[in-house]
Amino acid sequence: MHLAYPAVLSALLFCTGVYGVLARRNAILVLMSVELMLNAVNLNLVAFDAWLSRAAETAFPHDGLHAGQALTLFTIAIAAAEIGIGLAIVLAVYRNRGTADIDRLRDTAERDGADADAAEDDTGTGTGTGAGAGTAPDPGAGAGPGAKAGAAA
8 A cells, every 4th residue: 555545644634623623613623623633643653654664674674663653552642631631621611601612712711801900990909019909808708698697686
């Protein structure tokens, strides 16, 4: 088999993965596209390893080292860890924000940062550097539901 066939298939898989990363808005689909790109790299590693081992058989007949396949196993292990951590992060964000849409998450993060800056500017706390700036005691601080019920009784 020629080296061109797996190389072209690998290039198509990698381009499909890049398109998925750039065009998709759902975090799960972006992670799947990254996995597709990693699988394209794995296909290239195995194909070039087989090609190089066939070419090296004449020079080194007893060389059984398949570095491309060993590196592919290492890449698969790293990809499995990456997808596990990535899915855990996406699930945590989905539980907190209610969406896995990347654009909406970015807009929410920017809006939250702008709201926090506006709130600090309105109250005057948080940007002062003088003595006692931003350290005024809060009368409701530490008052939980039990403290309010005790004060009312």
